[in-house]
Amino acid sequence: xxxxxxxxxxxxxxxxxxxxxxxxxxxxxxxxxxxxxxxxxxxxxxxxxxxxxxxxxxxxxxxxxxxxxxxxxxxxxxxxxxxxxxxxxxxxxxxxxxxxxxxxxxxxxxxxxxxxxxxxxxxxxxxxxxxxxxxxxxxxxxxxxxxxxxxx
Amino acid sequence: xxxxxxxxxxxxxxxxxxxxxxxxxxxxxxxxxxxxxxxxxxxxxxxxxxxxxxxxxxxxxxxxxxxxxxxxxxxxxxxxxxxxxxxxxxxxxxxxxxxxxxxxxxxxxxxxxxxxxxxxxxxxxxxxxxxxxxxxxxxxxxxxxxxxxxxxxxxxxxxxxxxxxxxxxxxxxxxxxxxxxxxxxxxxxxxxxxxxxxxxxxxxx
Numbered sequence: 001x002x003x004x005x006x007x008x009x010x011x012x013x014x015x016x017x018x019x020x021x022x023x024x025x026x027x028x029x030x031x032x033x034x035x036x037x038x039x040x041x042x043x044x045x046x047x048x049x050x051x052x053x054x055x056x057x058x059x060x061x062x063x064x065x066x067x068x069x070x071x072x073x074x075x076x077x078x079x080x081x082x083x084x085x086x087x088x089x090x091x092x093x094x095x096x097x098x099x100x101x102x103x104x105x106x107x108x109x110x111x112x113x114x115x116x117x118x119x120x121x122x123x124x125x126x127x128x129x130x131x132x133x134x135x136x137x138x139x140x141x142x143x144x145x146x147x148x149x150x151x152x
Numbered sequence: 153x154x155x156x157x158x159x160x161x162x163x164x165x166x167x168x169x170x171x172x173x174x175x176x177x178x179x180x181x182x183x184x185x186x187x188x189x190x191x192x193x194x195x196x197x198x199x200x201x202x203x204x205x206x207x208x209x210x211x212x213x214x215x216x217x218x219x220x221x222x223x224x225x226x227x228x229x230x231x232x233x234x235x236x237x238x239x240x241x242x243x244x245x246x247x248x249x250x251x252x253x254x255x256x257x258x259x260x261x262x263x264x265x266x267x268x269x270x271x272x273x274x275x276x277x278x279x280x281x282x283x284x285x286x287x288x289x290x291x292x293x294x295x296x297x298x299x300x301x302x303x304x305x306x307x308x309x310x311x312x313x314x315x316x317x318x319x320x321x322x323x324x325x326x327x328x329x330x331x332x333x334x335x336x337x338x339x340x341x342x343x344x345x346x347x348x349x350x351x352x353x354x355x356x357x
Binding site: 033035036037038039040041042043067068070074076078079080081082083084085101102105107108109110141142143144145146 | 228229230231232233235236238239240242243267271272273274275276277278279280304308310312313314315318320321322323324339340341342343344
């Protein structure tokens with residue numbers, strides 16, 4: 001009995017360390033934006049956390065449905081939206097970085113068919129310290145902020 | 153001797169004054185030139201919108217007297233702002249009565265005519281609703297039109313990206329009537345509130 005349990009623990013330890021190996025790196029709330037048919041690309045958003053004492057840089061990413069996963073940033077200057085590819089996204093030591101609408105995101109390029117709510121994509125994020133973060137992310141529709149026609 | 157040095161110092165003062173003066177003049181001129189090269193004509197005159205669209209030839213003059221177009225500029229490669237702008241239009245329409253809704257024409261103008269065919273725009277806009285129209289034009293047409301509307305867009309090469317190029321573009325929404333008057337410019341937001349208010353203001357005016 002004890003043996004089975006310890007075997008299970010050993011296996012789960014192995015599974016965990018190889019999967020979310022990045023003991024120091026974690027991802028939260030990842031999602032992919034549902035885009036209309038005809039869109040050649042979509043974006044993925046998430047929060048990345050770094051529990052280690054050294055900054056880590058995300059340098060490469062892959063996903064299960066498009067050939068290209070690029071690191072991009074958005075800036076708005078005088079109401080003009082500008083999207084730029086970036087070489088890396090740094091997760092500060094004992095800190096976090098937000099990949100969120102209107103800012104940093106993963107750009108998934110080369111959609112053969114639209115991604116729809118209910119779909120799930122798998123991601124691999126590769127960091128400059130050799131860590132690889134593997135996780136799944138659901139597709140979510142574009143949701144405008146809720147607006148209640150309050151007291152008028 | 154004293155006289156000579158005095159006149160010399162007067163001369164030097166004069167020359168120095170002249171130098172400062174000309175520097176100021178040249179500086180001001182340069183500043184103005186830079187401003188006019190960077191900044192654009194601030195006056196947004198609006199005017200006709202006549203483009204090929206997912207409904208055949210589109211013209212603002214096809215709108216009824218009581219109708220208003222909600223115009224945005226973008227491109228289908230844009231994964232964030234452009235779908236959000238359409239979703240905001242959709243949400244705003246849902247907050248209107250059916251009668252009000254029929255008076256609103258949602259229009260997206262693609263500033264990426266190279267990649268955004270009408271077929272692609274049709275798929276794209278139909279996703280948000282039957283009333284959504286997609287339009288585009290030649291580079292010259294789009295330049296002339298966006299200049300009148302004070303809309304900035306520029307192609308930016310992205311050699312290391314699989315996209316090849318991206319397009320910087322104004323994210324605002326424009327309420328425009330059939331005469332091409334810009335009733336209101338609504339700043340980009342992920343909330344439909346500003347747009348709903350602008351539409352209601354138009355209906356109540």
